[in-house]
Amino acid sequence: MSSKNTTDANGSCSMNASAGQGKATVLALGKAFPAQLIPQDCLVEGYFRATHCDDPAIKEKLERLCKNTTVKTRYTVMSQEILDKYPELAEEGTSTIRQRLEIANDAVVEMAVEASLECIKDWGRPVEDITHVVYVSSSEIRLPGGDLYLATQLGLRNDVGRVMLYFLGCYGGVTGLRVAKDIAENNLGSRVLLTTSETTILGYRPPNMDRPYDLVGAALFGDGAAAVIIGADPIPVVEKPFMELNVAVQKFLPGTQNIIDGRLTEGGINFKLGRDLPQKIEDNIEGFCRMLMENADLKHFNDLFWAVHPGGPAILNRLESNLKLKENKLKCSRQALIDYGNASSNTIFYVMDNLRNEFTMRKQAASLSGGEQGEEWGLALAFGPGITFEGILVRNLIR
Numbered sequence: 001m002s003s004k005n006t007t008d009a010n011g012s013c014s015m016n017a018s019a020g021q022g023k024a025t026v027l028a029l030g031k032a033f034p035a036q037l038i039p040q041d042c043l044v045e046g047y048f049r050a051t052h053c054d055d056p057a058i059k060e061k062l063e064r065l066c067k068n069t070t071v072k073t074r075y076t077v078m079s080q081e082i083l084d085k086y087p088e089l090a091e092e093g094t095s096t097i098r099q100r101l102e103i104a105n106d107a108v109v110e111m112a113v114e115a116s117l118e119c120i121k122d123w124g125r126p127v128e129d130i131t132h133v134v135y136v137s138s139s140e141i142r143l144p145g146g147d148l149y150l151a152t153q154l155g156l157r158n159d160v161g162r163v164m165l166y167f168l169g170c171y172g173g174v175t176g177l178r179v180a181k182d183i184a185e186n187n188l189g190s191r192v193l194l195t196t197s198e199t200t201i202l203g204y205r206p207p208n209m210d211r212p213y214d215l216v217g218a219a220l221f222g223d224g225a226a227a228v229i230i231g232a233d234p235i236p237v238v239e240k241p242f243m244e245l246n247v248a249v250q251k252f253l254p255g256t257q258n259i260i261d262g263r264l265t266e267g268g269i270n271f272k273l274g275r276d277l278p279q280k281i282e283d284n285i286e287g288f289c290r291m292l293m294e295n296a297d298l299k300h301f302n303d304l305f306w307a308v309h310p311g312g313p314a315i316l317n318r319l320e321s322n323l324k325l326k327e328n329k330l331k332c333s334r335q336a337l338i339d340y341g342n343a344s345s346n347t348i349f350y351v352m353d354n355l356r357n358e359f360t361m362r363k364q365a366a367s368l369s370g371g372e373q374g375e376e377w378g379l380a381l382a383f384g385p386g387i388t389f390e391g392i393l394v395r396n397l398i399r
Helices: 040-051 055-067 080-085 095-123 146-154 169-187 210-219 278-294 313-322 327-341 344-369
Strands: 005-007 012-013 024-032 035-041 073-076 132-136 163-168 192-198 226-233 243-252 260-265 268-273 305-309 377-384 388-396
Touching: 005 268, 024 169, 024 344, 035 040, 035 327, 040 055, 040 073, 055 210, 073 327, 080 344, 095 132, 095 146, 095 192, 095 226, 132 146, 132 169, 132 377, 146 163, 146 192, 163 169, 169 192, 169 344, 169 377, 169 388, 192 344, 210 268, 226 344, 243 278, 278 313, 278 377, 278 388, 305 327, 305 344, 313 327, 327 344, 327 388, 344 377
Parallel strands: 132 163, 132 192, 305 377
Antiparallel strands: 005 012, 024 226, 024 243, 035 073, 192 226, 243 388, 260 268, 377 388
16 A cells, blocks of 8 residues: 655644545434433332432432433443342442443443444444454453454454553543544555443442532433444445544644543542533634644534533533524534433444434435535534543435
């Protein structure tokens, strides 16, 4: 393959694809979830019963948080069967990291396999045609990692190229897209399976006023998995790309590494979240978006479609207000939050699936009425520890 290194306007060094190699595209998408579906209205009673908590002040606060998140349903690996086997998970101050990893390591791979199989079915090509795997999770720790177990259980070739991205948090899905894009555009004919899988098992514990972020997590986070196939130069008729990954950028905000702080301890993972997180994102988001938009000479935010990781309603509201977006621009992100909660690295793909459905409906409506088919260009965005911004200028291919 012929290639050369270049330096872009931001000073980042990248490798050009070989002559004739096109932009990476999203060729297929799959989702998977654990068996337990929890309506938000039932969460507090079930959680307090399972953890033997009877503090009315904590219960009132959690009920308020649950209403504010806008979440209606979530999936979870945690079940009564697991609590019966590991009752210490519902006890305060016990060392349970071994038990948590026993559950999580198996659960995330099981969901990853299911999502990948759905994605491969959507793709329509043989599993042997997958050349690379990018595996993203903040929910397991072991050697070898989940990427190997995933490749083995899917029956991938033993020379498949594997990349594993651990503990990136909420921006991990978009990071995975950026890495898969680089692989696809620099390896002629490659097809990259990108899979994300997450569970909240590592952070499950009794509610405690001394750990306010635990209550936020209980009210907001969910479990699940997602998978996409990424490749350049789609095969006509055989492959059906729905989104092009045009330009990808990552940026961190210096001095903000303590605003989202996660530590793995004997009792699981502990998080601290700074109250100024939404403000930090609001202060920097416009410049970050314009940096991406310049690559297609785009000027107006409302001329784009938006795939934003729904970290919570406050972040979506701040972004909408700051960029003066029309009310429906974040509809697909808000719907993903309603249906699944914040499922960490997975959630951006639930948003993209909503967008794919919307693109398809718009195209069908336009073919009947002769109306507009919707926006051509959009932005995929996620934010997480660092504070790190991940963004991709994307293009709608269902037009």
